Amino acid sequence: MGVVLISTNLDDEPCGSGGAPENHRGILGTLLRHLHIGGMAEESGEKILDERSIDGIKRYIESGRCKNVIVMAGAGISTAAGIPDFRSPGSGLYDNVTAKYQLPDPQLIFEIGFFRQNPRPFFSLSKELFPEAFDPTLSHHFVKLLHEKGLLLRHYTQNIDGLERKAEVPTEQIVEAHGTFYTSHCIEQTCHTEYSFQWIKEKIMTDEIPICEKCESLVKPDIVFFGEALPMKFFMCAEQDFDQCDLLIIMGTSLVVQPFASLVDRVPPNCPRLLINREKVGYNNAGLIAALLERFGGDEDIDITSLLLNSRGLNFEDKRNRDVALLGDCDEGVLKLAQALGWSEDLMRIREKQLGTQKQQDQAQQPQPTPQQPQSQQPSPSSSSSQL
Numbered sequence: 594m595g596v597v598l599i600s601t602n603l604d605d606e607p608c609g610s611g612g613a614p615e616n617h618r619g620i621l622g623t624l625l626r627h628l629h630i631g632g633m634a635e636e637s638g639e640k641i642l643d644e645r646s647i648d649g650i651k652r653y654i655e656s657g658r659c660k661n662v663i664v665m666a667g668a669g670i671s672t673a674a675g676i677p678d679f680r681s682p683g684s685g686l687y688d689n690v691t692a693k694y695q696l697p698d699p700q701l702i703f704e705i706g707f708f709r710q711n712p713r714p715f716f717s718l719s720k721e722l723f724p725e726a727f728d729p730t731l732s733h734h735f736v737k738l739l740h741e742k743g744l745l746l747r748h749y750t751q752n753i754d755g756l757e758r759k760a761e762v763p764t765e766q767i768v769e770a771h772g773t774f775y776t777s778h779c780i781e782q783t784c785h786t787e788y789s790f791q792w793i794k795e796k797i798m799t800d801e802i803p804i805c806e807k808c809e810s811l812v813k814p815d816i817v818f819f820g821e822a823l824p825m826k827f828f829m830c831a832e833q834d835f836d837q838c839d840l841l842i843i844m845g846t847s848l849v850v851q852p853f854a855s856l857v858d859r860v861p862p863n864c865p866r867l868l869i870n871r872e873k874v875g876y877n878n879a880g881l882i883a884a885l886l887e888r889f890g891g892d893e894d895i896d897i898t899s900l901l902l903n904s905r906g907l908n909f910e911d912k913r914n915r916d917v918a919l920l921g922d923c924d925e926g927v928l929k930l931a932q933a934l935g936w937s938e939d940l941m942r943i944r945e946k947q948l949g950t951q952k953q954q955d956q957a958q959q960p961q962p963t964p965q966q967p968q969s970q971q972p973s974p975s976s977s978s979s980q981l
């Protein structure tokens with residue numbers, strides 16, 4: 594089925610570190626120079642932004658040339674909501690689950706083979722991360738604002754926290770590249786019955802292992818596990834969106850997970866790219882490809898040649914002023930951009946509205962205490978441990 598989800602964080606560095614080792618970059622850099630791939634387009638041509646800065650981006654947006662903005666987001670847009678970057682080694686949540694279930698490798702939590710044998714660590718983590726426990730951040734509201742301004746073509750997120758939905762970005766404008774809790778399916782391919790958000794929520798919150806009502810197999814939220822294909826929507830949208838993009842905003846991602854990271858190369862060569870992140874990342878995908886070649890060189894699932902030909906990565910030194918890095922927390926970054934554009938009031942209005950709506954929903958739910966759920970009043974160990 595083509596593409597698989599691969600972490601190229603080969604050295605087990607924390608996700609924030611970004612980039613690939615210098616030697617990999619060096620090897621491929623040499624190769625690219627010999628092949629005359631990459632770098633050539635950057636050396637000639639007119640300036641894309643009049644200045645490589647937030648003001649350059651502001652004037653570009655105001656020029657009217659910018660109509661189709663794509664946002665690519667990672668865990669960094671949700672950290673202000675209190676959601677840990679749970680896939681990173683060292684994050685408390687991940688370590689707790691790993692220790693509690695004595696897992697030799699934390700990645701097992703997201704491996705389908707292991708899940709079939711022991712789904713409990715995944716559901717234990719899911720309970721902690723469940724979307725309803727968190728509120729969207731200013732970065733999510735900024736995406737909503739882009740939509741309200743008629744500028745948002747699509748929001749691609751690696752996050753599974755569902756905060757884009759909660760921020761009321763229209764579902765059709767969101768691509769949840771690594772899946773979602775909002776739908777779930779029976780893992781038995783011949784059955785594949787779909788279950789609703791409410792259904793899975795009840796199971797997860799009451800520590801009950803979700804079992805298919807038709808065939809008694811496990812039911813799994815549509816979160817993409819290691820080795821699983823990304824959702825079809827990701828490929829279909831990426832295919833049609835990126836050629837039309839005239840501003841790419843990359844927020845809070847270390848750009849190390851493929852194929853998501855390679856999307857930065859799919860926009861037209863004169864499309865400006867704004868990175869809002871704690872550090873510069875993704876500025877040379879060639880390094881990542883060198884690492885891929887070394888590790889997965891013979892794997893037929895990865896089209897190395899096409900990655901190689903298409904990968905130039907971000908270049909913050911490009912004389913045409915194409916790529917801008919706004920370093921710091923995502924919320925600070927979007928606020929600076931909103932202020933530069935005179936949009937800060939709009940941004941605050943969206944936030945207040947969302948918070949108000951949330952409060953109303955919370956109040957509406959309060960008068961009804963625990964729903965009548967005889968099975969869930971006691972955390973029935975017999976039924977739940979049968980899957981262990």
Ligand SMILES: [Zn+2]
Nearest residue numbers: 779784805808
């Ligand atoms: Zn089933």
